[in-house]
Amino acid sequence: MENELVNLTIDNQKITVKKGTTILQAAKQAGIDIPTLCFLKDINEVGDCRMCIVEVEGRKGFATSCIQTVEEGMVVHTHTPNVLEARHVILDLIISNHAKDCLTCTRSGNCELQSLAVKFNVLNVEFPGEMTKHKIDDLSPSIVRDFNKCILCRRCVAACKNVQKIGAIDCINRGFESCISTVGDHSLNDVNCTFCGQCIEACPTGALHEKETIDDVWVKLKDPDTYVIVQTAPGVRVALGEEFGMEIGTNVTKKMVTALKRLGFDKVFDTNTGADFTIMEEANEFVERFKNHDHLPMITSCSPGWVRYIEMNYPELLPHLSTCKSPHQMFGAILKSYYAKKEGIDPSKMYVVSVMPCIAKKFEAKREEMQNDGLYDVDNVITTRELSRMIKQANIEFEKLEDSEFDLPMGDATGAGAIFGTTGGVMEAALRTAQDTLTGKDLEKIDFEQVRGGDGIKRATVNIGGKTIKVVAASGLANAKEILEEIKKGKSDYQFVEIMACPGGCVMGGGQPIKSSRIRSRSRCKKTKS
Amino acid sequence: MEENLKQLKLVDLHGGCIPGEHLDTPIDYESLKAIGSMMGSGGLIVMDDTKCMVCLAKFYLEFTVSESCGKCTPCRIGTKRMLEILERLCAGEGSELDIYKLEKLAVNIQKSSICGLGQSAPNPVISTMKYFREEFREHAIQKECKALECKAMSKIIIDEEKCKGCGLCQKHCPVRAIKGEGREKRIIDQEKCIKCGTCLTSCPFHAIGN
Structure with a gap:
């Protein structure tokens, strides 16, 4: 049945597609582009924006191409004058209720609504009228919600509810008063939001964005009395190039280091060094707990969105969590203690900036326990996107930069941390270290068994020092939930679990460059691994 | 009464308004559809010339605007914009351009809304504009409401x-x-x-x- 074929005509072109294909997909196969806005493949296929409407012969109204499946003998017209006029009216209506401060919007130049407005040559709003007014929610350390720019595509809701299975946000009210909000209309800070930032990645406009803190970095860079250190996570270097028009997944480590030095940072370090510490700590903790059968499986604690998730949803499982700080926090603590002493720098004059692919790390850095003697381990966390803005502000031509190497705080990093950015990486690195600690031998290659499509959950069995250890790596909180439920019910036979809050791991984090729904894919993950 | 009979109306909030000259139309699905109205629940309201058709269209739109679920763009924002235009016309602040805009919105909302509510929301406007267009023009251009219902203008x-x-x-x-x-x-x-x-x-x- 699944392979049954359907013949149809799209814009006078006869094509044959599989049964169950949508008109949008069929048109794509025929090389015909239909504009979309609320559509996010496999995530949000609800047909509420109406931009993708097409004419189907014999049908009274327009058909919604993103959800309507093809039928035998269907005759579709995607660009008749009537369709074009209706799309123009719809776009005009959306814009009529959208705050049009494009010049000062963080998404200017990377906004799907803006590019449609350009494409449709919208020169003035034909149907202006009352606009819904919303208070801006900027109480959380990670996410700012400005629903004056929201177009109610509900892509964020789908990312939160369907992908991450959190459901922190949904549509409230009805009709013209509809808006996306939280339970009781509270700030994201006060609800079950984990700050994973997948909603930001899904948003086509500037309604959702990270809490920008680059102004604070500029202030510190200007201050001659402050020693400003920057560290960058592995996920940043493979995505930063995208902000400068480079191919997805291009590794720009060396250009990035040059750019950071030009921006005026006193030292540019690699978070991989911090990751080495995390691995050592975590591996030793695991060996100890494995020997003593103490709260197994042990679960990694590198992903602050994940940590917030387990704290809020499964507090009874907290003893399973590794006691390690995340790599950048650990590194920050070392910089302000060991390194400061070694270099003779007053730690209170030291300002540590972390460049992360993550917005939950903004929240993590401000957690109460992340300080020592009144000094935060990390003073400021900026995202990959924010770093690209700093580079653009400084008028640095990134593509033309020469290469430079990271500064070395205490010799070289092992490189083990580099795989931290993708799912399964933290665990693999820790297991290698555990093997080395226990047997002094190298670990054979871990063969992960994909549990389902993509790399949401992958399992493996490894042999360390004659002992069989069952491990599992999950990315995305929906998958994390499955594993936690297993542990809770006592059905889990794993000894080690790695969890990353974002589907695909850090490289797909909420602080990474936002790609349009049209080219959004997991290709960044694939490139990072190769 | 008969000479004042301005409108026959089948009581269904998405139905259409038809003028007195169609008094002899049989009350059945096909006949009513043919003249731009609909059966609905089969009720009928008869009005004389003390009733303003622009106000009536506004009344129906108020209903759909408050009933819209807010899911799709044409119904959520489009019906609201139509209501705003009707409010402008009734307040004597409309223009001829508003009539054109109203028509353009109505046709496109009808064809592109996701469900029956949005698809039929413009019906009362489309039918009143079809049969009582002069009244819309009086509101927009002469700023006049002959039925005296639009207080701002009368x-x-x-x-x-x-x-x-x-x-x-x-x-x-x-x-x-x-x-x-x-x-x-x-x-x-x-x-x-x-x-x-x-x-x-x-x-x-x-x-x-x-």
Whole structure:
């Protein structure tokens, strides 16, 4: 049945597609582009924006191409004058209720609504009228919600509810008063939001964005009395190039280091060094707990969105969590203690900036326990996107930069941390270290068994020092939930679990460059691994 | 009654308004559909020329705007914009361009909304504009509501020829907007007048009109 074929005509072109294909997909196969806005493949296929409407012969109204499946003998017209006029009216209506401060919007130049407005040559709003007014929610350390720019595509809701299975946000009210909000209309800070930032990645406009803190970095860079250190996570270097028009997944480590030095940072370090510490700590903790059968499986604690998730949803499982700080926090603590002493720098004059692919790390850095003697381990966390803005502000031509190497705080990093950015990486690195600690031998290659499509959950069995250890790596909180439920019910036979809050791991984090729904894919993950 | 019969209306909030000349139309699905109305629940409202068609369209739109679930763009924002235009027309602030915009919105909302509510929301506007277009033009261009329902535009005046100076209108006016003493001909102070129409019905000489 699944392979049954359907013949149809799209814009006078006869094509044959599989049964169950949508008109949008069929048109794509025929090389015909239909504009979309609320559509996010496999995530949000609800047909509420109406931009993708097409004419189907014999049908009274327009058909919604993103959800309507093809039928035998269907005759579709995607660009008749009537369709074009209706799309123009719809776009005009959306814009009529959208705050049009494009010049000062963080998404200017990377906004799907803006590019449609350009494409449709919208020169003035034909149907202006009352606009819904919303208070801006900027109480959380990670996410700012400005629903004056929201177009109610509900892509964020789908990312939160369907992908991450959190459901922190949904549509409230009805009709013209509809808006996306939280339970009781509270700030994201006060609800079950984990700050994973997948909603930001899904948003086509500037309604959702990270809490920008680059102004604070500029202030510190200007201050001659402050020693400003920057560290960058592995996920940043493979995505930063995208902000400068480079191919997805291009590794720009060396250009990035040059750019950071030009921006005026006193030292540019690699978070991989911090990751080495995390691995050592975590591996030793695991060996100890494995020997003593103490709260197994042990679960990694590198992903602050994940940590917030387990704290809020499964507090009874907290003893399973590794006691390690995340790599950048650990590194920050070392910089302000060991390194400061070694270099003779007053730690209170030291300002540590972390460049992360993550917005939950903004929240993590401000957690109460992340300080020592009144000094935060990390003073400021900026995202990959924010770093690209700093580079653009400084008028640095990134593509033309020469290469430079990271500064070395205490010799070289092992490189083990580099795989931290993708799912399964933290665990693999820790297991290698555990093997080395226990047997002094190298670990054979871990063969992960994909549990389902993509790399949401992958399992493996490894042999360390004659002992069989069952491990599992999950990315995305929906998958994390499955594993936690297993542990809770006592059905889990794993000894080690790695969890990353974002589907695909850090490289797909909420602080990474936002790609349009049209080219959004997991290709960044694939490139990072190769 | 028959000469005043301005409109026949099947009571369904998404139905269409049809003029008196279609009085002989059979009440069945096909016949009503053919003239731009619909069966709905089969009810019928008959109105005379004291009813303003622009106001009526506005009334129906108020219903759909408040009933819209908010899921799709044309219904969520489009019906709201249509209502705003109708409100402008009724307040005497509309223009000829508004009529064109109203029509454009109506046609496109009808064809592109996701569900039956949005698809039928413009029906009352489309049918009133089809049969009572002149009334929309009067509102937009002459700023005039002949049915006197659009208070912002209507101006109630006393015909000097017909007024006998009886003072009954003055006695009934709830806001004391009518000036004149004794047997003097009465004048309405337009600033004070709230266009309630009480004076119209109280005048025994049919001297008050718009």
